[in-house]
Amino acid sequence: MQQPREKVDEWEPKIIAFLCNWCSYAGADLAGVSRLQYPPNTRIIRVPCSGRISPLLILRSLQHGADGVLVSGCHPGDCHYISSNYVARRKFAILNNFLDYLGIEKGRVQFAWISAAEGKRFAELVQKVTEEVRTLGPATRLVRKQG
Amino acid sequence: MKELEIAKTEVVSLLNTLIRKYKVFAPVEQNSFITFQEIHAGSEAFLDYINSKRPPKEIFFPQSERLFSYDLSKGEGWGVEEPTLEEKQKIIFGIRPCDARSLVLLDNVFDGQLYKDPYYTDKRKNTTIIAIGCNQPSSTCFCTSLGGGPFSQDGSDLLLVDIGQKYIIQVVTERGEKLAKEHNNFKEAEDHSLSLMRDNIETAEALIKSKIEVQKVTEKLDSMFDDPFWDLVSEKCLGCAVCTYLCPTCYCFDINDEVIAQRGERVRTWDSCAFPNFTLQASGVNPRPSSKERLRQRIMHKFNYFVANHGMAACVGCGRCIKECPVNLDIQVVLNSILNRQDIG
Amino acid sequence: MLNTSVAIRDIAKKLLDEKKVDLIIGFEKGSVPLRSTPCFVRSTSEADRLIWNVNCENNLAKYLPKIKEKVGIVAKGCDVRSIIGLIKENQVTREQVFIIGIPCKGMIDRRKIEVKLDGKEILEAEEKDDTIILKGHNLKETIKKEEFLHDSCKTCTHRNPVIYDVLIGDKVVEDQAADEYRDVKEFEAKSHDERWQSFSDEVSKCIRCYACRNACPFCYCQECFVDSSQPQWIGKTTNLSNTAIFHIIRAFHAAGRCVDCGACDRACPMGIDLRRLTKKMEMDVKDLFHYEAGISLEDVPPLATFNPDDPQEFILV
Numbered sequence: 102m103q104q105p106r107e108k109v110d111e112w113e114p115k116i117i118a119f120l121c122n123w124c125s126y127a128g129a130d131l132a133g134v135s136r137l138q139y140p141p142n143t144r145i146i147r148v149p150c151s152g153r154i155s156p157l158l159i160l161r162s163l164q165h166g167a168d169g170v171l172v173s174g175c176h177p178g179d180c181h182y183i184s185s186n187y188v189a190r191r192k193f194a195i196l197n198n199f200l201d202y203l204g205i206e207k208g209r210v211q212f213a214w215i216s217a218a219e220g221k222r223f224a225e226l227v228q229k230v231t232e233e234v235r236t237l238g239p240a241t242r243l244v245r246k247q248g
Numbered sequence: 249m250k251e252l253e254i255a256k257t258e259v260v261s262l263l264n265t266l267i268r269k270y271k272v273f274a275p276v277e278q279n280s281f282i283t284f285q286e287i288h289a290g291s292e293a294f295l296d297y298i299n300s301k302r303p304p305k306e307i308f309f310p311q312s313e314r315l316f317s318y319d320l321s322k323g324e325g326w327g328v329e330e331p332t333l334e335e336k337q338k339i340i341f342g343i344r345p346c347d348a349r350s351l352v353l354l355d356n357v358f359d360g361q362l363y364k365d366p367y368y369t370d371k372r373k374n375t376t377i378i379a380i381g382c383n384q385p386s387s388t389c390f391c392t393s394l395g396g397g398p399f400s401q402d403g404s405d406l407l408l409v410d411i412g413q414k415y416i417i418q419v420v421t422e423r424g425e426k427l428a429k430e431h432n433n434f435k436e437a438e439d440h441s442l443s444l445m446r447d448n449i450e451t452a453e454a455l456i457k458s459k460i461e462v463q464k465v466t467e468k469l470d471s472m473f474d475d476p477f478w479d480l481v482s483e484k485c486l487g488c489a490v491c492t493y494l495c496p497t498c499y500c501f502d503i504n505d506e507v508i509a510q511r512g513e514r515v516r517t518w519d520s521c522a523f524p525n526f527t528l529q530a531s532g533v534n535p536r537p538s539s540k541e542r543l544r545q546r547i548m549h550k551f552n553y554f555v556a557n558h559g560m561a562a563c564v565g566c567g568r569c570i571k572e573c574p575v576n577l578d579i580q581v582v583l584n585s586i587l588n589r590q591d592i593g
Numbered sequence: 594m595l596n597t598s599v600a601i602r603d604i605a606k607k608l609l610d611e612k613k614v615d616l617i618i619g620f621e622k623g624s625v626p627l628r629s630t631p632c633f634v635r636s637t638s639e640a641d642r643l644i645w646n647v648n649c650e651n652n653l654a655k656y657l658p659k660i661k662e663k664v665g666i667v668a669k670g671c672d673v674r675s676i677i678g679l680i681k682e683n684q685v686t687r688e689q690v691f692i693i694g695i696p697c698k699g700m701i702d703r704r705k706i707e708v709k710l711d712g713k714e715i716l717e718a719e720e721k722d723d724t725i726i727l728k729g730h731n732l733k734e735t736i737k738k739e740e741f742l743h744d745s746c747k748t749c750t751h752r753n754p755v756i757y758d759v760l761i762g763d764k765v766v767e768d769q770a771a772d773e774y775r776d777v778k779e780f781e782a783k784s785h786d787e788r789w790q791s792f793s794d795e796v797s798k799c800i801r802c803y804a805c806r807n808a809c810p811f812c813y814c815q816e817c818f819v820d821s822s823q824p825q826w827i828g829k830t831t832n833l834s835n836t837a838i839f840h841i842i843r844a845f846h847a848a849g850r851c852v853d854c855g856a857c858d859r860a861c862p863m864g865i866d867l868r869r870l871t872k873k874m875e876m877d878v879k880d881l882f883h884y885e886a887g888i889s890l891e892d893v894p895p896l897a898t899f900n901p902d903d904p905q906e907f908i909l910v
Contacts, residue, residue: 156845157818157826160838164827165508176910177901187899190908191882195848195896197907198877199841199870202781204789213909226909242789245506245834247317247513279798280708280864297712301862302800311800312830384730387716388625484631486655488804490862506828517829523803525820570624574804574860575631575651578624 114234116143116169117162118227121151121186124175124216131220139224140231143171150174152185156196159210163243169234171227173213186214205242208233251437251445252417258433259415263290265431266339270376273307274341275300284340295342298386299566303496304340304347305354308371311493315367315503317513331367338375339427346391346564348379348403350496356558357499367516376427379404380415383452388567390458390580396564398452411444460583462551462561468586469552473544477589481582482543484575489520491546491569491579497562500526521545547582597645597695600761601667604693605640608665614691618653619643619667626718626727627703631656643667645761646720647738650700651808652856658684658813666690669697671745671854673754674887675810678850681894684813694757696765699739699746701725704864706741710734745855745868748773755888773853774876780869792837798863799836801829805867806843808860811850818842844870849878849895852887 120126126147132139148154151174162170172193180186193212200210211230215223254262266272267288274293276285281301287293319327351372358368382389382398391397401407405424408415416437419425428434437445472478492498502519505512519526522543527536536542554562563579570578605617621632621642629648633656634640645667653666654675668676673694679685706715710732717728725741727734748771753764780788803819806812818826819839826842827835844867853875857867878884881904884895 156842160841161824161826164834164838177905184899187901187903188896190903190905191896191899194881194904194907195874195877196845198881199845199873201785202788202873203792203837203841204785204787206785211909212907229909243834243837245508245828245832247506247508247511298714312832384714386714480633483633484656486804486807486860488807488860489800489802490804490860493800493802494862502829504825504829506830515828515830517831519829520802523820525816572862574808574856574862576623576625576628577630581624 112239114142114168114231114239115166116171116227116231116234117167118143118145118171118173119148119151119154119158120145120215121153121174121181122147122149123181124179125151125173125213125223127217128215128219128223131217132224133220135220137220137224139227142231142234143227150180150182150185150189152180152182152189154189154192156192159196160243163205163209163240164245166240166244168237168240169208169230170210171213171230172211173215173226176214176216179216206237208237209240251442252419252428252434253414253437253441254417254434255414256410259295260290260293262431262433263287263293263341266341269337271336271338272341273304273338284343293342295380298382298384299344299347299568301494301568301572303350303494303566303568304343305350305496305499307338307340308351308368308375309354309358309499309501311518313367313516315514315516318511320510334371334374336374338371339378340375341378343377343379343404344566345379345381345398345400345402345404345407346389346396346566347496348377349391349394349396349400349564350403350566351377352403353497353558353560353562353564354499356560376405376423377403378406378408378424378427380408380410381449381452383410383448385452385456386567386571387457388570389456389565390460390567391565392453392456393458393460393462394561394563394565395462398456399449409445409448411441411448414441416441416445458565458580460580461587462583465551465583465586466555466561468589469548472586472589473548475589477585478540478544481577481585482539485522485539485543485577486575487522487524487539487542488574489518489522490572490574491577492520492522493518494568494572495563496566496568497550497564521549543577547579547586551583595762597761598643601643601645601693601695602640604759604761605634605643605665606637608691609635609637609640613663614665615662617643617665617667617693618656619693620645620649620651620653623648626715627701627706627725645695647699647701647725648703650702650743650855650859652810652854654679654810654854655808655856657690657810660685660689663689664691665693667693667695668754668757669695669700670749670751670754671697671852673756674751674852675854677755677887677890678852678894679810680890682811682850687890692754692757692759694754694760696753696760696762697746697749698752698765699742699749701738701741702743702859706736709736709741743855743859744776745853745858747771748775749853751852751888756890774872776869777872777876780873793833795865795869796836796840797833798865799831799840800863801831801836801839802862804860804862805857805865808856809847809851810854810856811847812843840867840870844874847871848874849882849884850886851875 174186274287275282277294282297283302284304316330358365401420405421407418528534550562608614617634620629623630719726851871882895
């Protein structure tokens with residue numbers, strides 16, 4: 102099957118968002134239903150809980166060419182699975198510090214808590230993150246190059 | 249052709265001359281250890297060394313090698329691209345005789361009667377090997393037990409012997425002779441130089457204390473497959489790939505596709521029989537489930553199976569595995585244990 | 594003066610005789626100078642192989658996960674902390690392990706000696722009090738042990754085993770003043786670009802032999818993420834992306850568990866500064882969650898628990 106040639110005149114950031122099913126994904130859905138505008142650069146992947154997020158998912162996204170990664174879950178205390186997001190918060194803290202330590206630009210990988218009622222906040226957040234990633238430019242540091 | 253000689257002070261300019269016509273690989277100091285790299289100036293070569301950390305097999309059999317790539321995104325079919333042939337003639341300068349022999353050994357595998365690997369043979373056929381013999385073999389060297397020696401000519405086109413201010417050049421092959429004739433910095437060796445050379449060779453060979461009767465090891469291994477010996481000797485093995493990746497004669501590889509979206513490449517990468525999943529089959533069965541089976545495999549392959557298939561042990565006695573093994577699992581100790589093993593039953 | 598090797602042999606023989614253990618894991622003389630090698634002893638006659646010296650740098654706790662036998666293990670301060678971690682992670686039970694604890698003044702980094710000798714080969718090494726006498730071709734040099742210790746030993750804060758069943762020798766003075774995170778802080782002071790460049794240069798040396806992973810007592814997964822093919826998390830080639838992610842994830846998997854025994858660093862044949870990564874993990878776990886690995890059998894590993902007040906300034910709320 103022939104794929105259409107990609108016309109890339111101007112680079113647009115590609116952002117992968119891992120959203121927890123119960124809060125953040127519902128919040129994104131609410132943004133859509135409310136017809137709120139936000140940049141189309143974000144591709145959403147639904148996961149059961151932010152506690153499911155492994156650094157492997159985040160790094161693989163960067164390896165495969167994501168310019169930014171957003172991870173979002175329920176607010177602490179509101180996790181559908183009671184305490185998973187608390188444990189996730191610890192993992193995220195360690196990973197966030199570590200990536201910064203190694204020289205991955207601040208703003209490439211971001212974490213948020215978005216509830217199911219926060220449709221407007223989700224749109225604003227995506228706007229903010231997209232602009233930050235746009236300023237950083239295309240990701241080069243962990244991308245797997247060919248050859 | 250008679251032996252030639254060249255003053256050490258002229259080696260840099262010799263290399264510079266060679267670099268103009270050939271792709272020259274020489275030992276280079278990088279990150280406080282020695283590896284073989286392409287040099288662009290004679291002064292980059294570092295010749296005052298025992299041996300390189302990484303084996304020179306990687307010049308012909310790189311750790312990661314692209315077999316072909318494809319690109320679907322161009323919209324013109326698969327867009328398959330194969331790597332271009334190595335056209336330029338190459339020289340490997342300063343390789344040790346053990347490593348030169350390892351290339352002859354690898355030729356059995358990659359350039360054999362039935363199978364010829366073009367990715368290997370392309371690089372190999374255009375290469376001249378200029379080895380430098382070892383005046384001071386390391387205490388971990390045991391090349392003489394494997395049919396080699398600090399001044400073995402196997403695999404070299406020219407063999408250099410360091411006699412202090414000069415190198416004596418032994419011309420081994422026609423290819424070496426052709427190269428030697430191209431260069432007029434080579435003079436005919438003086439008698440005095442030749443006698444120094446013979447002294448050096450004698451001293452060096454005497455320094456290798458290790459004398460393992462490898463032929464007896466091969467014979468003993470014929471009946472040792474089920475010997476409980478393997479449980480004991482493998483207990484401390486960590487199952488990493490230090491010995492296999494740094495070994496100049498190990499050649500197992502894996503083939504994978506590395507794909508990102510619509511572009512991918514098929515790559516060949518080094519693999520190690522020490523890894524647990526090396527023999528993991530699609531059914532889930534693993535015929536070598538523990539370090540016992542895997543260490544047994546390593547030893548049997550090198551000192552029994554390869555001998556049966558190719559007439560030589562798959563080891564050149566370079567000692568890298570001994571130096572670098574994180575738990576000091578010494579192959580010489582294993583071989584001696586095999587020799588001392590009492591026959592069971 | 595106590596001869597530690599003899600003391601270890603005596604206790605080993607006693608334990609095997611009394612059938613308190615089936616196996617003793619210790620060290621015996623290596624096959625080359627400045628090396629000792631792990632040794633597995635199952636009978637009193639074999640126990641005479643056991644020794645102790647400044648080359649006993651491996652972490653023998655590596656051999657404990659999933660072990661079925663009752664085992665006596667010779668363990669220095671850092672090794673004991675690993676054993677505590679493994680017990681907490683249910684890889685071995687406290688009852689299975691008879692800890693022969695050795696207060697440790699540090700192990701020698703033979704690579705530092707090789708650098709000092711500028712490539713001259715060491716044919717003989719003899720320990721004498723605080724020094725080591727090195728001999729080779731046209732070489733005789735005496736060096737001070739404390740100048741050639743592994744970096745992890747120089748800043749060690751738990752030289753004495755935290756728990757043990759028998760202690761061989763007197764406890765040594767703990768050096769609490771050493772700034773064990775000095776290198777991490779120095780690295781943090783560099784710019785993002787400098788850090789990335791330095792990290793890339795360092796991991797570019799990697800040959801993916803996985804000696805670091807295999808030497809670590811905490812790397813005991815049945816299937817390591819690098820071997821996963823469905824999905825394949827990282828490729829097998831040695832390009833920077835694959836290798837960098839391997840090291841990032843390996844360090845991450847050790848977070849909260851790593852006790853800085855240095856086994857990874859010592860195993861690496863290419864001399865990669867792995868502790869630059871693991872030390873950062875250790876520092877963060879201490880700063881953020883006030884946890885130190887391998888000290889207590891009771892506390893919960895930090896990434897398996899939480900505190901409602903955990904720091905979250907980095908999270909976009």
